[in-house]
Amino acid sequence: xxxxxxxxxxxxxxxxxxxxxxxxxxxxxxxxxxxxxxxxxxxxxxxxxxxxxxxxxxxxxxxxxxxxxxxxxxxxxxxxxxxxxxxxxxxxxxxxxxxxxxxxxxxxxxxxxxxxxxxxxxxxxxxxxxxxxxxxxxxxxxxxxxxxxxxxxxxxxxxxxxxxxxxxxxxxxxxxxxxxxxxxxxxxxxxxxxxxxxxxxxxxxxxxxxxxxxxxxxxxxxxxxxxxxxxxxxxxxxxxxxxxxxxxxxxxxxxxxxxxxxxxxxxxxxxxxxxxxxxxxxxxxxxxxxxxxxxxxxxxxxxxxxxxxxxxxxxxxxxxxxxxxxxxxxxxxxxxxxxxxxxxxxxxxxxxxxxxxxxxxxxxxxxxxxxxxxxxxxxxxxxxxxxxxxxxxxxxxxxxxxxxxxxxxxxxxxxxxxxxxxxxxxxxxxxxxxxxxxxxxxxxxxxxxxxxxxxxxxxxxxxxxxxxxxxxxxxxxxxxxxxxxxxxxxxxxxxxxxxxxxxxxxxxxxxxxxxxxxxxxxxxxxxxxxxxxxxxxxxxxxxxxxxxxxxxxxxxxxxxxxxxxxxxxxxxxxxxxxxxxxxxxxxxxxxxxxxxxxxxxxxxxxxxxxxxxxxxxxxxxxxxxxxxxxxxxxxxxxxxxxxxxxxxxxxxxxxxxxxxxxxxxxxxxxxxxxxxxxxxxxxxxxxxxx
Ligand code: HDE
Numbered sequence: 001x002x003x004x005x006x007x008x009x010x011x012x013x014x015x016x017x018x019x020x021x022x023x024x025x026x027x028x029x030x031x032x033x034x035x036x037x038x039x040x041x042x043x044x045x046x047x048x049x050x051x052x053x054x055x056x057x058x059x060x061x062x063x064x065x066x067x068x069x070x071x072x073x074x075x076x077x078x079x080x081x082x083x084x085x086x087x088x089x090x091x092x093x094x095x096x097x098x099x100x101x102x103x104x105x106x107x108x109x110x111x112x113x114x115x116x117x118x119x120x121x122x123x124x125x126x127x128x129x130x131x132x133x134x135x136x137x138x139x140x141x142x143x144x145x146x147x148x149x150x151x152x153x154x155x156x157x158x159x160x161x162x163x164x165x166x167x168x169x170x171x172x173x174x175x176x177x178x179x180x181x182x183x184x185x186x187x188x189x190x191x192x193x194x195x196x197x198x199x200x201x202x203x204x205x206x207x208x209x210x211x212x213x214x215x216x217x218x219x220x221x222x223x224x225x226x227x228x229x230x231x232x233x234x235x236x237x238x239x240x241x242x243x244x245x246x247x248x249x250x251x252x253x254x255x256x257x258x259x260x261x262x263x264x265x266x267x268x269x270x271x272x273x274x275x276x277x278x279x280x281x282x283x284x285x286x287x288x289x290x291x292x293x294x295x296x297x298x299x300x301x302x303x304x305x306x307x308x309x310x311x312x313x314x315x316x317x318x319x320x321x322x323x324x325x326x327x328x329x330x331x332x333x334x335x336x337x338x339x340x341x342x343x344x345x346x347x348x349x350x351x352x353x354x355x356x357x358x359x360x361x362x363x364x365x366x367x368x369x370x371x372x373x374x375x376x377x378x379x380x381x382x383x384x385x386x387x388x389x390x391x392x393x394x395x396x397x398x399x400x401x402x403x404x405x406x407x408x409x410x411x412x413x414x415x416x417x418x419x420x421x422x423x424x425x426x427x428x429x430x431x432x433x434x435x436x437x438x439x440x441x442x443x444x445x446x447x448x449x450x451x452x453x454x455x456x457x458x459x460x461x462x463x464x465x466x467x468x469x470x471x472x473x474x475x476x477x478x479x480x481x482x483x484x485x486x487x488x489x490x491x492x493x494x495x496x497x498x499x500x501x502x503x504x505x506x507x508x509x510x511x512x513x514x515x516x517x518x519x520x521x522x523x524x525x526x527x528x529x530x531x532x533x534x535x536x537x538x539x540x541x542x543x544x545x546x547x548x549x550x551x552x553x554x555x556x557x558x559x560x561x562x563x564x565x566x567x568x569x570x571x572x573x574x575x576x577x578x579x580x581x582x583x584x585x586x587x588x589x590x591x592x593x594x595x596x597x598x599x600x601x602x603x604x605x606x607x608x609x610x611x612x613x614x615x616x617x618x619x620x621x622x623x624x625x626x627x628x629x630x631x632x633x634x635x636x637x638x639x640x641x642x643x644x645x646x647x648x649x650x651x652x653x654x655x656x657x658x659x660x661x662x663x664x665x666x667x668x669x670x671x672x673x674x675x676x677x678x679x680x681x682x683x684x685x686x687x688x689x690x
Contacts, residue, residue, distance in 0.1 A: 028058050068332070069367050070118040073163055074129045076177075077112030078211065078264040079331035080271055082320035084134055084281070090315055093232055093285060094224035096344025098136040099315060106135045106382060109320060110334055111211045111267070115166050116177025122263040123247070123255045124177040125206045125475070130216030130238060131336045132318070135382035138425065142340040143236055144360070148205055149217035151301040152194040154450050156355015161187060162194075180482035182489070189492040192453040192523065195500060196302050199460045202475035203468060204246035204537050209610070210266045212277040212547060213245035220353040221298045223346040223430055224285065231346065231430040233291060233298060235305055237282035237312050243542025247607075248678075249475065250687065251640040254607045262608070266549075268323055273576075275547055276321045282312035295527050296456065297449035301352040303456050307534035330378045335364040346430045351446070370394040386419040454499040454526035461501050463535040467680045473504055473690035477511030495520040511690035538680065545573035545676045551609035553580045553601065553633060555620030560589040562647055562668055566613045569672045580604045582627065590617060606633045611643040611675035613668065616650040624653055631657045638665070639686045641678040645671025660685070 026034040034055055041053035049056070071077075089101040098105050112129035113120065128147040133140055152162050165187035168174050175181050179201065188194050200206070208214040216238030223231045247255065255262050270277055284305055286298070296303040324330040337360045338353065347353055364373050370393035373379055388404050403410050403418035411417035461469060476497070480490040490512050497505040498519040509516045533539045550570045554563055570577040581587045581597035589595050598604075606612050614634060616624065624630035634657035637644050643664045646654055659665055664679035683689065 028055060029062070066328075068369065071112075071367065072363070073114050073167075074112035074131075075118040076116050076120050076122070077110045077129065077331060078267050079108060079110040079324055079327075079334060080267060080277075080320040081322040081324065082107050082109060082276075082318060084132075084316055084318050086316040088313070088315040090224070090283075091226065093226055093234075093283075094344040095227040096136070096141070096224075096342050097138045098134050098141060098342065099344065103137075105137075107318060108133045108135075108330070108334055108378060109318070110331060110336070111263070113177060115179065120177040121256045121260045123207070123252050125179065125201070125249075125252070125479075126177065127201060127206060128208060128211070128214060130214075132216075132238075133334065133336060133340070133379075136342055137383050138342045138344075139383060139385070140337075140340045140379075140381050141342045141345065142336045142338060143218055144336045144338050144356075145216050145218045145236065145238075147208065147214045147216055148197065148200045149215075149219060149235070149237075149304045150197050150200065150456070151219055151352060152188075152197045153191070153352065154193050154300050154302055154446060155351045156359070158191070159352075159355065159359075180479040182483050182486050185480060185483045185489050185493060186486055189489050189496065192496055192499075192520065193302050193450075195453050195496055196457040196460060199457045199472060199500065202472045202479070203460075203464065204248070204471055207246045207249065207252045208263070209245035209247050210242075210270075210547070211263050212267065212270060213240055213242050215239060215244065216279065220301055220350040221348040222353075223348055224283075225344055225346055225430045229428075229430065232285050232287055233348065234286075235284040235310075237284070238279040238318065239282055239312070239314070241278040241280065242547045243544070244537045244540045245610075246537050248640050248683075249471070249478070251607045251636070254605065254636065258603075258605050258607055267320075269576075270547065271320055271323050275574075276319050277547075278320075279318045280314040281316040281318060282314050284310040284312055286310050295449070295529070296452060297447050299348055299350045299447065300450045301350055302450075302453070306459070306529065306532040308530065308532050312534075329376075333368060333373075333376050334378045335360075335368060335373050335376075337361060337364065341427070343425065343427045372396065388418060449524075451524035452526060453524070454496075454522060455529060457500045458526055459529040459532065460535050461504055463531040463533065465536055465538045465680075467683060468536060468538055469504070470683070470689040473507040473511065476504075476508045477690045480508070480512055490514060491517040492520070499526055507690045541677065543676050545570070545575040545610075545672065548575045548610040548676070549578055549608065550575050550675060551578050551580055551599075551604065551606055551612040551633075553612065553614045553616070553630070554587055554589075554595065554597075555582055555616055555624060556587045557617035557619035558587065558589050558595075558615050559617060559647065560591040560593060560595075563589065563595065563615050566615055566645065566668055566671065570613075570675075573672050573676075575610075575675070578604070578609065580633075582624070582630075587620075601627070601629045601633065605629070606637040606642070607640060609637075609642070611645075611671070612637045613645040613671050614650045614653065615647050615668065616653065617647075618649045621649050621651075621653050625656055633657075634659055638682070641680055641682050641686075643671065643674040643677070643679070645674070 026037055040056040041050045043050055084105045084107050086099050086101050086103045090099050110131045113126045115126055116124060130147050131144045133142050166179050166184045168176055169183050188198060218236030222234050224234045225231045291298040338356045365371055372392050372394050375396050388406055390404050401416045403416055408417055480493060483489045491514055494505050494509050495517040497508060499522050506516060552566055567577045578599060579597045580599045580601055582601050584597050584600040586594050586596040634654055638659045645666050645668050647668055662682055664674055666674050
């Protein structure tokens, strides 16, 4: 047995010992080679296992501790590595190195759902976390945001209540990952400040088609600070290059059965195949005078700044280009901290943000079990770092010398004195005078404009397409219909909605079959704001097939030429063509050749795709008319408003599935042109909307 020293490239060239030389051998954690990994040590072939079996005990001991506490919120997530490139010069606004034009910064991004546990599904109706760690040359900057620009509450003191109410109920431990239950709506109906966020949550924003087709937002107002110390207010936005896309509710429910890992798989496969997801980083910059002139408070996280009032300026591009090597080591152990901020960026006094500044550090200590969690490779800065914090659990660094205090004069005596303060580069909190009202009496209080809970909820609703408004009304009806035991809750919620929009309130009351309750008294009367197109998904979709998945159903007898032509057209449009046949082994085509399928019909329903083509012969159609999964394939694609391209021979299958002629139902030639969009006009014909 020889020991050799190898370089571990993932760890900055650190030296590691690996037993066994070029052919690694199994060892214990302490390097002792293991001779038998199949049998525990026993006293005789049928005798008891011996306590001295350190190989067995170490292995089981480690296994017993493989899980760490899951995140109390955002437990289920998917992460990826990437790069951020600054594309615009904003030195007049911020001195942050990460924004210097042309600068490339490594990043790690973790997307998440909020309410469900780590093993829950990817597609509940839920907010998505969008957390980005920038490993900048001046330390880590974590922009820990969501896919919705506002939040449920205005003050951090309400966060535990929100989370307790939305997560599974305390006694019965369900539902696992959704807000459609008593305690959430009990709480929400008593918290008018959540109304704006509820509008977003009940919209298709919480049903993203892919993590790649959703926006991200920093949510809070932050500050940018330039080299002269001048501060400006800023809101951060992530704009997906593929435009916005969402699924419809029925499809989302069925996706939970078809693929629990729908988003995780989609992200992994996109990166794995080189279709790197991209977002542009945008900023809305404004000053104190603008802030004071608005009918809302910019420090209130339940409010947004309409893009029509302050346009979003794009200043850089994020590209996710590398999957993780190990889910636990990276995605699970990554520790985001809103307190990770770098010179050139600063906090505002948003009381929700201020509360977060304490919470995350504490959480990481309890989750990762040590204050040294910053040394885990995924969390460690890529720039040099050093201070006099010492020891603690899992200290993996070996500081040398005596300098563990400051100031010291050890250098004068020829010893290493350790790191020093950097007066020039150091982070300096921006002068209060350039910001918000930072001083005053000590009070448990909110600013006046925080009392307006409805104006922006109304703005959001009125900025949606007719179809999107119907989805919102239907979602409220669905969710409130799940409030089983507390009969006062739905009327209380509808009473709040009357302050948003009378028509919405009426639709929800009708959908629930209850009388329209009296309007709730508003803490502050709402005002009308100009509608904003940026708030609608449908107005921000891209007419492209790039990055989409197209399901192509074929069977024995399918015309080889027709099938090849559809696949070629789909791939030419930069979409992924997925072949589906009754047997995954494939089917025999018209020319006698065998074509392998990517998925078997029974386990590959149409909800997994953005559009479907059905390429069948008379023979294949006849066989599939008896196959429920084939009829359902067409029926759901139609019901989920997708384009369906079909060969002439497949017509009887479409008829049986109730597919009616419209612009989205085409022959194979017209399919690709139709496939890049959904046919929302079809919706009133396929389901009852509130
Ligand atoms: Fe979080 N939040 N949060 N949050 N949050 C956590 O930190 C918390 C809030 C967000 O992928 C936790 O590491 C408090 C707003 C994301 O690892 C915890 C308050 C926004 C993630 C925590 C908020 C977020 C978290 C759980 C109110 C959008 C996942 C595990 C004061 C701007 C990050 C963890 C990841 C995670 C606390 C409010 C986004 C417990 C106390 C507002 C994306 O520390």
